[in-house]
Amino acid sequence: MQRFRYLARDSQGKNVEGTVEARNREAVVETLRSRGILIVKVEEDIGLNLESLKEINIGGVPMKEKVVFMRQLATMVGAGLPLTQSLEILEAQADNPMFRRTLSNVLGGVQGGQSLAESFRKEKKVFDDITLNLIQAGEESGNLQVILERLATEMEDQKKLGDKLRSALIYPVILLLMFVLVPAMAEIYAEFNADLPGVTQFLINMSSFFVNYWWLVLIGVALFVIFAKYYFDTPGGKKLLNEVSIKIPIFGPIIKKIQVAQFTRVLSLLLKSGLSIVKALELTAGSLSNHVFKEAVMQSKKEVEKGVALAIPIARSQVFPLIISQMIAVGEESGELDQVLEKMAEYYGQEVDVSTSNLTTLMEPLMLLLMGGVIAFIALAVYMPMFNLSGVVG
Numbered sequence: 001m002q003r004f005r006y007l008a009r010d011s012q013g014k015n016v017e018g019t020v021e022a023r024n025r026e027a028v029v030e031t032l033r034s035r036g037i038l039i040v041k042v043e044e045d046i047g048l049n050l051e052s053l054k055e056i057n058i059g060g061v062p063m064k065e066k067v068v069f070m071r072q073l074a075t076m077v078g079a080g081l082p083l084t085q086s087l088e089i090l091e092a093q094a095d096n097p098m099f100r101r102t103l104s105n106v107l108g109g110v111q112g113g114q115s116l117a118e119s120f121r122k123e124k125k126v127f128d129d130i131t132l133n134l135i136q137a138g139e140e141s142g143n144l145q146v147i148l149e150r151l152a153t154e155m156e157d158q159k160k161l162g163d164k165l166r167s168a169l170i171y172p173v174i175l176l177l178m179f180v181l182v183p184a185m186a187e188i189y190a191e192f193n194a195d196l197p198g199v200t201q202f203l204i205n206m207s208s209f210f211v212n213y214w215w216l217v218l219i220g221v222a223l224f225v226i227f228a229k230y231y232f233d234t235p236g237g238k239k240l241l242n243e244v245s246i247k248i249p250i251f252g253p254i255i256k257k258i259q260v261a262q263f264t265r266v267l268s269l270l271l272k273s274g275l276s277i278v279k280a281l282e283l284t285a286g287s288l289s290n291h292v293f294k295e296a297v298m299q300s301k302k303e304v305e306k307g308v309a310l311a312i313p314i315a316r317s318q319v320f321p322l323i324i325s326q327m328i329a330v331g332e333e334s335g336e337l338d339q340v341l342e343k344m345a346e347y348y349g350q351e352v353d354v355s356t357s358n359l360t361t362l363m364e365p366l367m368l369l370l371m372g373g374v375i376a377f378i379a380l381a382v383y384m385p386m387f388n389l390s391g392v393v394g
Contacts, residue, residue, distance in 0.1 A: 004019065004020055004022060004025065004028045004042055004043065004044055005017070005018075005019050005042075005043055005044075006018060006019070006020065006028060006032060006039065006040075006041065006042045006043075007040045007041040007042075008032055008037040008038055008039050008040055009037060009038045009040060009108050009111065010036075010037050010038075011036060011037070015040075015104060015105055015108045016037055020032075025042055025044075028042050029042060040104075061096055061098060061099045061102070061125075061126055062096065063155055063158070063159045064159070065094070065095065065096050065099055066126070066127070066155055067152050067155045067156050067159070069090060069094075069099075069103075070148045070149070070151050070152035070155065071148075071149070071152045072086075072090060073086055073087075073090060073148055074144075074145045074146075074148035074149045074152065076089070076090075077144055077145045077148065078145040083110055083116060084107065084110055084111055087103060087106060087107040087110060088107060090103055091103040091104055091107055098125075099126070102123045102125075102126050105119070105122065105123060106119040106120055106123065107119075109122065115136065115139050116135055116139060116144075117132045117133075117135040117136035117139060120132055120135065129286075130286075130287060130288070130289045131151060133283070133286035133287050134147050134150075134151060134266065134287045135147060135148070135151075136283065136286070137266060137269075137270060137283040137284070137286070137287060138269075140275070140279075140283065141269060141270045141272075141273035141274075141275055141280075141283075142273050143269045143270075143272075143273055146269060147269070150265070157356070160360075161356055161360060185382050189385050196385055197381075197384050197385060199377075199380065199381045199384065200381045200382070200384055200385055202381070203377075203378065203381040203382075238291060239291045242290045242291040242292050243291070243292055245290070246290065246292060250359070251359075253355070254352065254355045254356060254359065255290065256321075257348055257351050257352045257355060258352050259288055259289070259290050259293040260293075260320060260321065260324060260344075260348045261345055261348035261349045261351070261352050262287060262288055262289075263284060263288060263293065263297065263320075264324070264341045264342075264344040264345040264348060265341075265342075265345035265349070266283070266284045266287045267280055267281070267284045267341050268338050268339075268341035268342040268345055270283055270284065271337060271338040271341070272338045272342075277304055277310065278301055278304055278305055281297055281298075281300060281301035281304060281310075282298075282301055284297055285297040285298045285301065292319055293319055293320075296313075296314070296317035296319040296320070299313060299317065300313035300314055300317065309329070309332055310328055310332060310337075311325045311326070311328040311329035311332060312325075314328055323344075324344065327340050327341075327343075327344055328340070328341070
């Protein structure tokens with residue numbers, strides 16, 4: 001008797017896997033079919049699960065693969081292909097083993113009657129709650145294709161911005177000069193017993209601390225990162241982070257514009273699809289990443305349920321720009337709220353593009369300027385004592 005490993009789907013579309021002993025592969029297939037399950041794969045179990053080894057994936061699913069998935073799924077859905085067939089095609093061509101496994105599980109959930117968002121919620125390592133809330137909104141409103149295309153665009157923008165910021169942050173590596181150059185120069189000056197300028201002594205003391213206690217610095221940084229991550233993952237921590245983030249100079253206004261653009265875009269799509277204003281506000285709130293804006297929209301929803309015009313609680317929240325509440329009032333009076341919101345979404349979308357483009361353009365020169373100042377400080381501290389060495393030697 002041989003041992004075989006199998007992967008199958010039950011009557012509800014859920015993945016079923018395990019091992020079974022049989023004379024050959026055909027006997028395994030016959031046994032599984034008698035149980036009423038759909039066979040996906042049967043292979044001999046040699047004691048080492050190679051597929052599990054392939055799924056060891058450090059860093060999760062790459063952003064590039066997520067973008068390609070969103071684009072291709074949007075194209076297939078737009079072409080009228082059934083969702084299950086689209087997922088089967090995307091699963092077959094997925095390069096990342098972890099993502100392929102995820103799509104297999106999602107396909108099983110969709111075949112079992114679950115929505116795409118519900119199926120993905122069980123795979124928490126791939127998409128965040130905001131993305132899944134947007135997919136849910138797209139499914140409920142019939143605008144899944146539009147939502148998927150928008151998500152792909154936003155993911156591409158996030159990747160480009162992240163790449164530029166990371167490239168700009170390479171410059172602080174120059175600070176390693178302090179660990180190499182300063183200790184060597186300090187030994188030379190010590191041989192002459194010369195009185196060192198205050199700036200030089202300060203740099204030597206700082207360099208000496210980092211060289212001798214680098215391990216303590218690493219431990220401190222690691223503990224801080226762990227504590228910060230733990231705290232900001234709590235509801236109170238997230239709320240504080242969101243409140244502070246929109247008040248930070250330069251970055252705060254950009255975050256506000258992103259949230260306003262998201263609010264107007266999603267609410268416009270949902271209203272166009274025929275959803276009630278209350279349901280549309282609920283789904284829109286779930287699509288916002290900032291707690292301050294999300295809370296303002298949910299409070300507005302409660303007042304709208306009581307018969308209050310949307311423009312009033314939006315203006316009272318003092319979170320959204322005044323023009324948003326004014327334009328919402330115009331849209332409500334004219335009966336064209338969805339179109340007004342669409343125009344505002346286009347405007348704020350352009351504002352976000354311009355702001356992020358300006359930020360990334362300025363980031364590299366600013367880092368160069370900052371590093372130039374640091375290098376000038378180190379050079380001044382290192383070479384200032386040299387002007388006094390001739391007097392000490394004499």
